[in-house]
Amino acid sequence: MEKLTIKIHVTDRQGEHHHLNVPTDMSMNLMEVIRSYELAEEGMIGICGGMAMCASCHCYITSKHQLKSPSSEEEFMLLDANDVKENSRLSCQIPISIELNNLELIISPFQ
Numbered sequence: 001m002e003k004l005t006i007k008i009h010v011t012d013r014q015g016e017h018h019h020l021n022v023p024t025d026m027s028m029n030l031m032e033v034i035r036s037y038e039l040a041e042e043g044m045i046g047i048c049g050g051m052a053m054c055a056s057c058h059c060y061i062t063s064k065h066q067l068k069s070p071s072s073e074e075e076f077m078l079l080d081a082n083d084v085k086e087n088s089r090l091s092c093q094i095p096i097s098i099e100l101n102n103l104e105l106i107i108s109p110f111q
């Protein structure tokens with residue numbers, strides 16, 4: 001089977017832009033991608049391990065991609081998060097797939 005890699009564009013908490021090559025066949029979510037590229041300090045993202053229970057992976061999706069709607073757990077967690085906007089999502093709740101090619105996001109301030 002052909003290996004598919006997509007591009008994801010991330011702005012980190014320092015305002016730096018990163019253009020990532022992300023494999024679609026490793027069952028990763030966006031938070032894990034951000035961690036694997038070390039775009040947020042250790043212990044400052046993914047604190048709950050991707051269970052939608054901490055909001056440390058909160059991000060803003062700035063491209064026009066149609067993402068799967070948030071689960072009730074994600075919505076509930078975002079109710080409690082800081083600096084929530086219309087385009088807020090928990091990056092751990094977004095699985096990597098080919099449809100995310102060229103997705104753009106900003107990592108929210110740490111919370």
Ligand code: FES
Nearest residue numbers: 046052054055092
């Ligand atoms: S890692 Fe905790 S909510 Fe995403």
